[in-house]
Each structure stands twice: as C-alpha cells, then as structure tokens.
Amino acid sequence: MSSLADWEIAEGLVARPAARNQGAASLRRVRAWLLPVCAAGLLGLYAAGAWSLFDRYAWHSEDALKAATDAALDRAAAERGAAALDMVRTAAARDPSFADYAVGRALSAGLDRPSGAVPDFEAAARSFAQAAATPGPGQARASYELANLIVTGRVQGRTLGEAARLLERAADQQYRPAQYALGRLYELGQGVRQDIGRAAALYEKARNSIPDAALAMASLYRAGRIAPPSSRAVADQVDLALYLYRQRVERGSVGAMLALADLYSSGTWLTRDPGQALYWTERAANSGDGDARFRLAMLLRQADASPAAAQPDLARSNGLLTALVAEGDLRAVVELALAYRAGRGVDLDTDRATAMLRTAAARGSIDAMNALAQGYELGLGVRQDPRAALTWWRRAADAGSTSGAYALGLAYAAGDVVPGDARASYDWFRLAAQRGSSSAMVHVARALTRGIGVAPDPREATAWRVRAVEAGARQPDLMMLVARQYQRGEHVQHDDSAAFDWYLRAAQMGKLRAMLEVANAYAQGIGVRHDPRAALDWYRRASDLGSTQAVNRLGRAYAAGFGVPLDRRGAFRAFQQSARQGDPAGMFETGRAYAIGLGTPADPDLALAWWRRASDAGDNRAMTEVGQAYLRGFGVARDPAMAVRWFRRATEAGNGEGAYLLAMAHLSGVGVPQDREEGVRLLFRAWEQNYVRAKIELARLGRMPHPGAAGLRQH
Template identity: 30%
Template sequence: MALVDRLGAALSPAWALRRALQKQTSNEPTAAFPLFVRAAAAGLPDAQFHVGRAYLEGIAVPQSRCEALRWLTRAGNAGHVEAQSLLASMYIHGFAVNQNTNDSLFEDRGEQRPDFENAMIWARRAAVNGSTDGQAILGYILTNGPEAIRDLDAGHELYQKAAECGSPQGALGYAISLAQRAKDSKDHEAVVQFLKRAADAGLPTALFLMAVVTEGGMGTTRDVPRAVQYYRKAAERGHRNGQARWGAALLEGKGVEGNPPEGESWLRRAALAGDAEAAALVGDLYARGGDLPPNYAEAVLWFTRAAENGHKGAARALGVLYLTGAGVGRDPDEAARWFRISAEAGDRRAQADFANLLLRGGGTPEDLVRTRQWFEEAALSGDLVAAFNFGVCLAEGIGVEKDGKQAVHWLRKAAEAVVNAQYWYGRMLTEGRGVPENEAEGRAWVSKAAQSGMVDAQVSLAEMMINGRGGPRDHAAALELFSLAAAKGHVGAMFALGAMYGGGHDVPQNRVIAQQWFRAAAERGHPHAQMMLGRYLARGLAGETNDIEAREWLERACAHGLAEAKQDLNRLPAANSEARLQQTTVH
C-alpha cells in the first residue's frame, strides 16, 4: 500500500473505502483489498461486503468461505442488502460453513447440502429491504425448498414482482413458474416472453430453456438453427446440458454445420461435468468407431460414467460389453448386474437381455419373479414385445408357475407384430401346449417367422418339411432353409446338412460335402456331429480314412455320453502302432 493510502486510511475509514473502490474500478484488486480491510475493520458495511466477496471469489486473497461468511454476515447484519442476498445464495448452494471451521486447501468438504432455513432468513431480509435479487431468491426457496416451507403461490408472486422490477433471476423464476401453470398457447407465449428477458441477460439456464422451447416450438415459432445458437451460448457459459446439446448438434450437423471433433470436445466437457447423456454419447462414439476401429475399452469408461449417473441405456451397453468381453474381461455376473440396473430403470431391451441370462441359469429366484413382473406390467399396458416375453415366462415357468393356456394367450397377441412370438406360438400349436394340437396351423406360424429371417424358425420349419409334420414333405426346401441357418452360425443346421447330404433324403447324396458340414458342427461342439465325423473318418465314407483323427472325434462324442460313439470307438484298431500315426489312405 502506498504511503498516501496508508495515511489516508489511518485518518478516515470512509476515505479508505472510496480509495478502494477507485482501485477496484481501475482493475487493481491487490491494491484495493487492504483498503477495503481497513474500512471493514472500522465497521463500514459496504467495505465488509467487498472483503467478504473477495474471500468468496478468491480475488487478491486466497479463497476462504469461512472468512467470506464472517465478513458478509457482519455486512448483512448491518443492513447491507447485497450482502444479505449473497448470503442467501451461499446457504442455498451449501457454500456457507461454520465460522469456527478452518478452511484447508486439502480438506474434503464432501457433499454441500443446501441450508434452506438460513437462506430463507437472509433472502427475506433482502426482499423486505427492496432487493429484487432477494425477492427472486426467496421465490426460489418457496417453490423449490423443503415441503415444510414451500408456498408455490407466494413464490410465484415474488418471482413476478422481481421480474417486473427488471431482475433477470426473477424473470427466469417467473417463466418457470408460469410454465407449470400454463393452460393454453397464450400462457406459453408469456413464458417465452419472460424467459427471453432472462436469456438476454445472459443467464445460462435461461439460454438453455430458450433453446428447448425454440427447438420444440412451444410458445414461439419452431426454429432449430436459432435453438442451436441458444444451446451454444448456454454451453459457452458453462451450462452442462447446453454443452451436451451443442456438442450433439455439432456431431450430427443438426441446425449447424457439422463438426464432429468439436462436437465430441463439447460432449466430453458436459460428460466430465456430470451430464449422463453426454457421457453415453461419447461412449457410443468409441463403441461404433468410424474412421478408426472401435475402442471398446474407452467406451466402457464413458458408459460407466453415464450409467453411474443414472443413464439406463449406458447401463445396458455395459451389460452387452461385459457379456461379450469387448473392452473388458468377459464377466456374465457383471453383465447381469448392469442389465439388472438398466432393467429396473425401465429399459425394455435390458429386461429382455436380463431374462435371457436368467433362462441360461443365472440370477436368483427374486430376479426371476421381478423379471416376470416387468414383462407382465408392460404387456398389460399394450407392449407386444413384453407380451411375448411374458408369454415365454408363463410357458417356461420363469418367476411364475407354468401356465400353457395363458402363455398361448399372450404369445398369440404378440404374434401379430413380433417375429419371435410367431415362432413360439407355432411351437405351442404343434406341441399342443396350452392349446389343442394343430400341426398345420403351427407350421404356418413357424413358416411366417422363418420368412422374416428368424434362424430357429428356419431350422424348425426345415425339420417339419423333412418329416412332413403339419404339411407336405419338401426335402429340397428344407435343404435351402438349413443352408440359410447354417450360414448364420446355427450348429444344429450344420449337422442337419451333413445328415441330408449323407444320403437317405430326396436330395443328391454328396458325402464329401456331408463330411465338411459334420466337421463344421463338430468343431463347434455338436456331439452327434463329432460322432458322425469320427465314423466318416474311420470308415472312409467321404474317400478319406484317418483312424487317429477318427479316434479323437469319437472320444469327444463319448465324453458327451453317446453310446453309439463308444461302439464305433471299440471297432477302431488299437492305438499302439507308430506307423499308424502317419496313416492316411485315399480310396
């Protein structure tokens, strides 16, 4: 502090305050602060307010909420209206700390909880003293505080009073309150009118809400490009939802020229600030890849961030990644945990995924019951996919006693739109489960599902065509269906193709092709295919004899308990000739 300032401050606290304000206006906070302290120590409320705000914001002095609270409280008790409003805001945001608590750079303050009781005291004092900000803050407390102090009508009136006096915060609060009471288009127009006042003042939340109403055409003309610019302004002022929407717009080129790299950057900012949707979008970017291959490990990190913030879609995505082992070690239990979280949050696909895991033997009895309840509730509300899943629960006794009749009812309802339900309903008809057996109608429903590309239905229909169940035999058509299913990885269809090409069916015999299909199925763990491949190799049915490999495949089949394979194995020569290790005879 200059000599003249020290002398002036010592002689007159008022002079010190005036000098401090001059220094502050000249953007000299370091020079202003000691002058404010001299005046504040002498009891000048305005100086106490400036000292408190300096400590709160860390201007020219290390930030200290404890000191901020002490000086602002002194100013507020002396009637300083701005200090009273700021104190109310501090208590709402949980920034106020006990005056005897020492601030520490290394202190973990934990969760900062609002103190509405003290906030209301200071807001009311500021409002009574004519502060429009105090009125707006008191309106917020009365409309958003605990139920015991809530008074929506009084809060609405305070917002209106503050808004009419030019308070941007009041205009924002009044717009939100009006929106909750709006009944017609005129009311919505009034909402936009006050919302725009707050947005024009640069309030981030108002800018974001203006974007929302402009994008949706609520109370104003729908204008996506203009809405996107509001999202941009909100994003630039640190509004995390605005950052997420602005990032998504840049990513998709919606209402603005596309810029995926910048869009991803904004999404990352929003995600790191806690926006679950943004984190899920970033995770999806990594999972899908693009110019670069997918990075599932990075996707897991972002999906986890989103899921932990309540994003049900991200939780399901994690379930899929853990189930498949993409980006993480394969872990069905962890997959089930994430599917359960997503399902309990209402994600229909996750409910189905979770149910499929339960069908494989996972989960607890409580899981089975809860899954059935999800499907039942959704089915009763008209969800046909849920109706199918509920039908399967009833048919298989998942979380409920088996009830074939009710299963048929729900499967038939779902079959109008759900391919899997068509297949299941067809099976119930052909097997006479819960309904009189009707093989012809059952085959028709299975055929319908097969035509839609369902692999299990294609295999089932092909089997019916081979044995003439529910309709005429048609081995050529069955061969075509088995081929379609095998191309999609159906192991049973691969075995069936081997059997058909092996002879005894109304298709040309070709044992070389038959052996190829038996091998394909055997390598995928099909016991009967392993036995047939061993038999082919032992007997040279496809022109090639190989006792060593035949023994290996027959032993695998025996391990699955196939008695016929044991007989074939016993017919093989003893495995004690070194020369036979090289044996391969072509006929």
C-alpha cells in the same frame, strides 16, 4: 515411546527377569524425582514464553481449527469481499496447510465476490494445491477439494488421473469424504480402472460418517453389483444415511436439512413427499442461510411444493427473492428478472427484466449471461438476434457457464451463425461435459465413437456414456448401449451385473427391448440372482406393450411350470396369441403344441401347417421340423428326398440341427446319394453352429479336429 512400559524396556529396566525387583525399585526412585522435574520444566517453559508451542500442537487440534475456520466462513458469507478472505485466513493462521485450505474454500465459494458471482476456481485450486503439498491437518482436506474441482471440470489442464491420486493420498490419511469420492471414481472407472470391489471397500470405510457413501452402498446392493449380506441390506443403508443426516440436523447443519429435502423431493430412496421436502427446506431457510432461503423461493415456484396447494406460491416466492435482492444476492436478481420477463407473479416488464439481467451480468452472474443469451436466441423480452445470443453464450462460457459451452458446441456443429468447425464443436462440448452437462457428455461420446473432430477412442467414449447417464441423461437407448458393452466386454471390463443394472434402468423407463433383457437375466440368473417370478413379471410388462417374444416366453413358462403353476392350456393360448400377431417363433411353438398335444388335442396336419407358416416367415427351426415330418411321414406322406430339401433350406438359414440331419442323410444315403466327405463337412458345419450331436458323431467317425481349431466352439 508410546507408553511408560515401552520407555522402561528401552532403558533396560525390565529386560532381565532376575533383576525385576531391582528394576521396580529403580523405577520408583526415577518416578520420585522425574515428576517434580517435569513440573518445574513446564513452569519454566511457560515463564520463558515457550508455552505457545505446546498451545499450538496440544490445545489447538484439527477439530478446533476446523471449528474456527467454519465459523469464519459463515461470517465471511455475510461479509464477502477481500475482508472475508482475511477473516478466514486469520482464523486458520495457526497452521499453514489449514490456512491455505481455508482460503481455497472461501475462493471456491466465491466469498470474495458478490453473492451469485462466478467464483475464481483457478485461484481456489492454487490455494488448495499449496495446502495439499504442505504436511499438516489441512493437507487431506485440500487434496479432496482440489480433486473435486478437477472432477467437476471447474479447473482446466488437470486430469482425472491426477484427481484420483489426490484422493488416494487423502483416503490413506483416513479422510472419509475422500474415501467416498475415490469410491465413485472406482465405481465409474474415471481416472482409474473400474473396480466395483474397491469402490465397495471405500464406501464401507466411509459409510458410518458420510451419508452419500451409505446410499452408494445401497445402490450397489440394489443393482446386484455386490452381494447384499441380507434382504434388508438396501433398507439398512438408507436408514443409516437418514440417521447420519438427522445427527447433523441436531447439530444445526443446514446442508443436512437440504439433503433431506432433496431425498424427499427426488423419491429415489424414500417415497416422494413434497410436504416433507418443503418442511426441511423451510427449516433450513429459518436459520437465515441465504442458500436455503433461495432454495425455498425456487421450491415455492413448483406446482406441488405444498400438499395443501395445487398451484405455485408465487407471491411468497417473489417476496423471498425481493428480500434476497436487497441483500445483493445475484441469483435472486436473475430469478426476479425472469419473473418480470414472463409476468410470473408480477406485472410483465421486459425492459426492467433486461436491465436487471445486464446489471447482474456486469457483476459477474453467469445465470444472468445465460438468460440474456437465451433471450436474444429466442426473442424473449428483446428482439431476436442469433449473433448477440452467441456473444452472450461466449461471455458466459468464458466465465464458467456449462450452458454457454454447450450452446457454443451446438453452434459450431450446426455452422449457421458461425462457420462449422468439428474440432471447435468437440472442444466446447468437452468443456461443457467436464462442467457436468449430461447432454454434452452424449455429444462427446458420439464424437469419440465416430471420430468427429477428434481421433476415435471407443474406450473413452464408453466412459463418457456412463458418466452421461450417471449425470442424469434420461436416454434409454444410451443405457442400452452401455449395457451391451458391459455384457460383451467391449471397451470395458466384462460385467454381467453392471449390464443388468443398465438394462434395468432402461426397462424402468419403458424400453421394451430392455424389459426382455431384464426378464431373461432373472430367468437365467445372469448378472442377478435367479428369480423366476421377477422374470415373469417383466415378461408380462413387455407383453402388455406388444412384445410377441415376451408372450412366447410366458407360454414356455406356463408349459414348464417355471415360476407359475403348470398350465398347458395357458401355454397354448399364449403361443396362439403370438402366432396370430405374426411372430414366427409363436407359429413354431403353436406347431409344436399341436404336434405333442400341449394344451390342445394333437393334430399332425395343423402342426405341419403352422411349421410351414413359420418357415415362410423365416424360422429355421420350423424348416427342420418340416423336414423331419417328411422323413418320418408325420402329417404327410413319407418323402426322404423332400426331407433333404427342407434340411438343406434349414442349413442355409443357419440352423445347426438342419446341418446335422443333412449330414446324416449324406452319410447314410437316405434321400440323397451317399457321400461320406460331404457328410463330414456338414457335421463340421453343424458343430461350428454349436450343435452337440455333431461333435459326438465326429468323434464316432474319428474325425475330431485339433482342440485349438479356429472357428469351432464346444458346448
């Protein structure tokens, strides 16, 4: 029973209103003897040694288990080895699911091995799987951790669908990190059907606890993929993430300090500030945490690490690395070895560098294996030897190296050092992609698109392209391809807002065609709110890069007062600029400006001259205008037969209006012998090209086709 009142009702004590007073008296009598009996019973249990059961379930809550486990993991990070695992297992031994979860965390962090050695992710996965199958406080956490290993490609033989199911179960148990991670899968369409609404709902649940969920919501708002509730929605989510990080900092979280350092370093959500990035990294390092000290050493190797120094602080960086080497940190061994190999902040000593790398590789350092492979490949500190390089790449890949798997994919694709093998190349690229390589993801997408070494699968290829850009592939052409697929609904669910998001990313990297797409989207309100000023801003950016199409759009905006004050002379100047750069559309618009006197005195002769130039350059609209000039005698002697020739030329070039005018000439016998059937045929052709007046004329003639007629589209 959930309360005393429930217990009373179940016992019938308050079931009958007429017996309420009697029930109340009975209740007082029950309470009078029940409390002493309960107290005596608890004392008896304690005396009998049964209190340990109550102790386990009442006093050692999930929070207590987590606190004890986290403390043990911190101690294990310093201890390392088999003793570290025993320490963690003992701390969480009160609950089987939490004990397996804790051991999995220790294994996935490599705490049973020297610092910098490759963790045994398969063993970690087995431990997490056992915890995920055991009811208890460790179940949701273990499900999340196992899913994370699958998504990041650290364990083999498991699918993204399985990861999604694990996260669903943990999310249903209200585990906030799982809700955020599941939201990412729904946003990207990995292992589940893409569903931005579902992703947003999951982020909403997690955002008050998980800073990354708040930033994910900000990203959806900023891209227009969900409607922001206010103009400050993005800023509010970023502020929430900062608040959560600072709360964690107050509790001494090194991870939160490093997360703040990353935010200031990347400049994605905050103004890039190397000084703040250094401040938060140093604060984390001052806690004595090895990862933070290593991060600080690497940050100091950057030129802009400190606002006060234009050069890297190699002396301090190498000092930190030397101290970490003395503590057995293999990452520091590798970085210091690379410093000796390049003479960066220390005396050049290639022999010492190679010896240090071999020692670290023998102790399981993937970074050392990668460095040795790269050295043999490029002849850095050793004699160049492609076969030795491939041997080291393979050792690194087998140990879990993403770079090693990618290098092997390239080797089998090239067929220089080893015989070419498309299937082997694809398999290695896919392994590297599963481990997070954006470059490998691009290769996987290309193979799946073209059927190189694998059966073609356009839908999966699209998913890999999306993952590649999300993983950091800075390829605007790739972004454009993904944008077009969302725009057309090719192998993905049609999503104009997603298309806009991808076009915007490419535009921000300077892709001219993407700038035009972004401008058009703002102008038409497709995938983003209608915003004439934003459209003009992007048209200007594109015109500055030489886009005559953008210049034309600016001219039309000035002519219509679209987002700017009406400026007919400005419109005419823009059209002329485009025309003089050889753009057929600019020539057409210049001709029209002379025809109607837009920003310049009307001049039929100049109008016709510009339309002829545009026609010769391939603009079929201009062909129609020349034809109408001959039909009306505008700037030229009236000549219906010549008009018909121009209408036919426009029709053959795909112009719907030209087909309509040619049809009307056949129906009326103007400039050509009257031919009703040919006229109707041409009207159908014009309608197929979406010319609305053709539909009206067909209706007037009583020749409208069946609504389901193939190939016909209506406005």
